[in-house]
Amino acid sequence: MPSEFELIARHFTRATPSAVLGPGDDCALVRPAPGMELAITTDMLVEGTHFLPGTDPGQLGWKTLAVNLSDLAAMGAAPRWVLLAGALPAADDAWIAAFAGGFFSCAQRYGADVIGGDTTRGPRNLCVTAIGELPAGAALRRDGAQADDDVWVSGQPGLAALGLAHLQGRTTLPAALVQRCVAALQRPLPRIELGLKLRGLASAAIDVSDGLVADLGHILERSGLAADLYEGQFPLLPPAAEPKLARECQLAGGDDYELCFTTPPAARQRVVMLAAELDLPLWRIGRTVASGERPVADVRLLDADGQPLPVTHKGFDHFA
Amino acid sequence: MPSEFELIARHFTRATPSAVLGPGDDCALVRPAPGMELAITTDMLVEGTHFLPGTDPGQLGWKTLAVNLSDLAAMGAAPRWVLLAGALPAADDAWIAAFAGGFFSCAQRYGADVIGGDTTRGPRNLCVTAIGELPAGAALRRDGAQADDDVWVSGQPGLAALGLAHLQGRTTLPAALVQRCVAALQRPLPRIELGLKLRGLASAAIDVSDGLVADLGHILERSGLAADLYEGQFPLLPPAAEPKLARECQLAGGDDYELCFTTPPAARQRVVMLAAELDLPLWRIGRTVASGERPVADVRLLDADGQPLPVTHKGFDHFA
Numbered sequence: 001m002p003s004e005f006e007l008i009a010r011h012f013t014r015a016t017p018s019a020v021l022g023p024g025d026d027c028a029l030v031r032p033a034p035g036m037e038l039a040i041t042t043d044m045l046v047e048g049t050h051f052l053p054g055t056d057p058g059q060l061g062w063k064t065l066a067v068n069l070s071d072l073a074a075m076g077a078a079p080r081w082v083l084l085a086g087a088l089p090a091a092d093d094a095w096i097a098a099f100a101g102g103f104f105s106c107a108q109r110y111g112a113d114v115i116g117g118d119t120t121r122g123p124r125n126l127c128v129t130a131i132g133e134l135p136a137g138a139a140l141r142r143d144g145a146q147a148d149d150d151v152w153v154s155g156q157p158g159l160a161a162l163g164l165a166h167l168q169g170r171t172t173l174p175a176a177l178v179q180r181c182v183a184a185l186q187r188p189l190p191r192i193e194l195g196l197k198l199r200g201l202a203s204a205a206i207d208v209s210d211g212l213v214a215d216l217g218h219i220l221e222r223s224g225l226a227a228d229l230y231e232g233q234f235p236l237l238p239p240a241a242e243p244k245l246a247r248e249c250q251l252a253g254g255d256d257y258e259l260c261f262t263t264p265p266a267a268r269q270r271v272v273m274l275a276a277e278l279d280l281p282l283w284r285i286g287r288t289v290a291s292g293e294r295p296v297a298d299v300r301l302l303d304a305d306g307q308p309l310p311v312t313h314k315g316f317d318h319f320a
Numbered sequence: 321m322p323s324e325f326e327l328i329a330r331h332f333t334r335a336t337p338s339a340v341l342g343p344g345d346d347c348a349l350v351r352p353a354p355g356m357e358l359a360i361t362t363d364m365l366v367e368g369t370h371f372l373p374g375t376d377p378g379q380l381g382w383k384t385l386a387v388n389l390s391d392l393a394a395m396g397a398a399p400r401w402v403l404l405a406g407a408l409p410a411a412d413d414a415w416i417a418a419f420a421g422g423f424f425s426c427a428q429r430y431g432a433d434v435i436g437g438d439t440t441r442g443p444r445n446l447c448v449t450a451i452g453e454l455p456a457g458a459a460l461r462r463d464g465a466q467a468d469d470d471v472w473v474s475g476q477p478g479l480a481a482l483g484l485a486h487l488q489g490r491t492t493l494p495a496a497l498v499q500r501c502v503a504a505l506q507r508p509l510p511r512i513e514l515g516l517k518l519r520g521l522a523s524a525a526i527d528v529s530d531g532l533v534a535d536l537g538h539i540l541e542r543s544g545l546a547a548d549l550y551e552g553q554f555p556l557l558p559p560a561a562e563p564k565l566a567r568e569c570q571l572a573g574g575d576d577y578e579l580c581f582t583t584p585p586a587a588r589q590r591v592v593m594l595a596a597e598l599d600l601p602l603w604r605i606g607r608t609v610a611s612g613e614r615p616v617a618d619v620r621l622l623d624a625d626g627q628p629l630p631v632t633h634k635g636f637d638h639f640a
Contacts, residue, residue, distance in 0.1 A: 020357060024542065025462050026394035026526060027359035027452070032352045037340060039347035040435065042449055044405040046442030074346035085364040085447045115360065118447075122366030127405045127438075127447035129362055132347070142345050206346060222344065 007091055008119050011100040016113040018080055028115035030081055032133060039077035039132045039139060043068050047124035052167070057095045059186040060126075061102025066188050067209065068130035069110050070257040073195035074207040076140040077132025079112040087122030110192050140198055140205035140261065145223035147290040149203050149262035152271060153283050154191055156235050157212050159184035161253020162246060174240045181238075188257040194282075197274055198261055205261035211252035213299050213311055216260050220288065220297040223262075229286035229301045231309060251301070251311060262288055327411055328439050331420040336433040338400060348435035350401055352453060359397035359452045359459060363388050367444035372487070377415045379506040380446075381422025386508050387529065388450035389430050390577040393515035394527040396460040397452025399432035407442030430512050460518055460525035460581065465543035467610040469523050469582040472591060473603050474511055476555050477532050479504035481573020482566060494560045501558075508577040514602075517594055518581055525581035531572035533631055536580050537617045540608065543582075546618040549606035551629060571621070571631060582608060 008023070016022030020029035032038055045064055047053055069079050084103065088096070107114055112130065163181030166173045173181060191207070198205060204219045213229075220227055237246040263271055268284070275282040291298070301309045328343070336342030340349035352358055365384055367373055389399050404423065408416070427434055432450065483501030486493045493501060511527070518525060524539045533549075540547055557566040583591055588604070595602040611618070621629045 020456075021459070021461065026391040027361040027397065027459075029357050029359055029395070029459055031357050031456060034354055037349050037351050038358075039349055040401070040403065040449075040451070041347040042403040042405045042436060042438055042447070044407055044438045044440055044442075044445070044447060046407050046440055046445075049407075049440055049442050071346040075349070077347065081360070083360065083362040083449060085362045087364055087366050087369075087445060116362060118362055118364050120364055120366055120369055122364075122369050122445060123443035125364070125366075125407060125442060125445045125447075127362070127364060127445075129360075129403060129449040131360070136340075136351060139341070139347075139349055141341065 007096055008117070011096050012084070012114060012117060014104060014114065016115050018113045019115045022113070022115050023117065030115065035136055036133045037136045037139065039072055039075040039134060040129065041068055041071035042127065042129040043071070044125065044127040056186070057098035058102035061099040062106045062187050064126045064128055065103050065106040066190050067257060068128040069106070069112065069190035069192060070188070070207040070209065072130055072132035073191045074140065074205050074259055075132065075134065076138060076195045076199040076205070077134040078196060079110045079130060079132050079192060081115045081131045082107060082112045083116040083129045084114060085118040085127045087120050087125040089121070089124060110190065138199045140195065140202050142204050142206055142219045143222035145204035145219050145225055145262040145288050146264065147225060147288055149264055149288045150268060150284050151216065151227055151229065151260070151262055151286040151288060153208065153212060153258055153260045153285055154194055154280055155256065155258040157208055157256045157258045158246060158250030158253045159238065160188065160255040161249035162238065162241055164255070165245060165249070171242050171245055177238055177240060185255060188255065190257055191259045193278055194259055194280060197278065201267055201270060202261040202263050205259055208256050208258045208260050210254045212260060213251050217297045217299060219260070219262065220299070224291055224296055226289045226291045226294040226296065226298040227286055228289055229299060231301055232304050233283065233285050235281065235283055327416055328437070331416050332404070332434060332437060334424060334434065336435050338433045339435045342433070342435050343437065350435065355456055356453045357456045357459065359392055359395040359454060360449065361388055361391035362447065362449040363391065364445060364447040377418035378422035381419040382426045382507050384446045384448055385423050385426040386510050387577060388448040389426070389432065389510035389512060390508070390527040390529065392450055392452035393511045394460065394525050394579055395452065395454065396458060396515045396519040396525070397454040398516060399430045399450060399452050399512060401435045401451045402427060402432045403436045403449045404434060405438040405447045407440050407445040409441070409444060430510065458519045460515065460522050462524050462526055462539045463542035465524035465539050465545055465582040465608050466584065467545060467608055469584055469608045470588060470604050471536065471547055471549065471580070471582055471606040471608060473528065473532060473578055473580045473605055474514055474600055475576065475578040477528055477576045477578045478566060478570030478573045479558065480508065480575040481569035482558065482561055484575070485565060485569070491562055491565055497558055497560060505575060508575065510577055511579045513598055514579055514600060517598065521587055521590060522581040522583050525579055528576050528578045528580050530574045532580060533571050533619050537619060539580070539582065540617040540619070544611055544616055545608045546611045546614040546616065547606055547608050549619060549621045551621055552624050553603065553605050555601065555603055
């Protein structure tokens with residue numbers, strides 16, 4: 001069986017042109033550009049909690065990095081450096097090679113260097129730390145939304161949760177939809193380009209990892225606001241999916257890693273043009289509301305007549 | 321049962337004066353000082369592999385951070401920011417409170433701010449990323465040792481491994497020794513002050529996490545050298561410990577987090593004065609040797625007559 005050091009050297013040592021010193025020492029060394037801030041995030045993925053046993057290792061490698069880069073996107077940061085720590089039940093060379101393939105594929109796509117890590121034996125667990133750069137003061141924070149801002153979401157939130165429901169046998173999707181939903185689940189695309197373009201445009205942003213309503217709630221909580229969402233302005237539900245489940249997935253499904261963000265109404269036209277420029281749907285799904293008469297973070301979903309619809313599942317809590 | 325968000329807010333949100341933005345957003349934000357490099361390391365601790373089930377959570381909290389800060393010490397970096405990701409089998413409020421107590425105690429002692437993290441359910445696993453600052457070009461790398469450099473180690477390497485052997489019932493230490501060895505195991509002191517003072521003095525450095533001979537081997541490997549160690553210049557073995565086991569722990573026991581480093585012979589007097597200044601024993605245990613006639617990373621242990629002694633256990637490999 002190859003040793004820990006051999007495994008790391010074989011699969012995780014690649015050129016790190018953006019670092020002063022890459023893997024192989026006690027620490028990696030990097031030199032941030034003058035005048036820049038660093039955005040730093042860490043996410044841990046556990047087998048059985050975040051991904052199913054038997055998940056394709058290449059897809060898992062991609063996703064493990066993508067969910068971290070998504071946090072950088074939500075801050076408007078450009079990915080620069082990542083570290084990967086992993087516990088594995090065995091030194092399975094083929095599994096590690098496939099995982100590394102997916103991981104580096106994602107790193108290369110979004111311009112991040114893998115500068116360090118740690119490998120150990122244990123129940124399968126993958127922990128990434130991602131570091132991005134952005135101009136000082138330019139970050140898209142959660143606490144900047146103002147009353148009467150537009151609320152937006154990118155892409156097609158809910159597809160990943162539908163894909164999971166299909167894989168778990170809770171629904172049966174038509175073949176044409178399966179591929180797209182499973183891809184959304186297993187190979188999410190962090191919205192890095194969108195995040196960079198939202199600098200100076202969005203008043204607040206978050207990536208949708210726990211569910212649209214729950215994650216919007218984090219913006220509202222930190223900004224001291226409530227919100228109204230308009231059902232009629234949401235993306236259409238996927239055809240041939242069970243409507244109730246599809247709506248639930250859209251509102252409360254995690255794992256899509258789309259961006260939810262707010263902008264002042266005056267910026268509306270610029271956001272529409274940005275959608276065209278990026279070839280990415282951006283849906284204006286509601287607006288923020290001063291919390292005077294309503295609790296902070298209260299979210300109402302209104303139908304075409306302005307009547308509130310029930311919002312039940314508010315997101316995902318690993319300990320709930 | 322408190323939710324993930326409540327647990328994080330309750331136990332892991334403290335002031336982060338050194339950060340632009342601390343926990344609670346998609347990323348933390350920091351602004352490195354101009355002209356400084358960042359040293360970055362990540363380490364994962366798994367229950368059953370790195371610590372025993374039932375380990376006191378306060379001590380585990382300290383150690384989880386200490387082993388990461390030790391990597392910063394080995395680069396000569398000053399601790400600045402840390403992130404903590406943890407998988408826990410249950411949202412045990414008392415356990416988390418004690419763990420956080422130990423973790424923050426270590427962070428405060430060494431001047432690091434806890435700027436972010438992640439909490440999830442799963443087999444107990446703790447993953448820290450630590451970031452330190454140092455002047456550009458000042459890092460203590462593994463690849464800088466020259467032939468005929470002195471080889472040094474700090475403190476009393478081997479005590480932690482003896483403590484583990486005692487806890488596991490493989491030996492019985494006298495009471496007076498138990499406390500000290502178990503403290504070395506459970507509450508290691510990262511040699512931050514030593515690392516900072518070694519800037520401009522040491523040609524190479526590493527922290528002893530896998531075992532003295534194995535970790536010195538990493539310096540030798542990267543520097544293209546071999547080494548001779550002199551048994552007579554090692555720290556005395558602890559009295560009343562089984563001599564063979566004590567020697568094995570000294571040479572190959574991990575988990576002490578002392579620093580092993582090399583210096584040019586001309587610096588010898590400065591190192592001796594540094595030991596006095598820091599009130600920390602620094603042992604000159606050998607010298608590096610050009611690898612001409614010997615394999616790179618070959619380590620010989622010589623007795624008082626210059627005769628080689630057997631060196632068996634070369635360190636710890638999680639997959640061996």
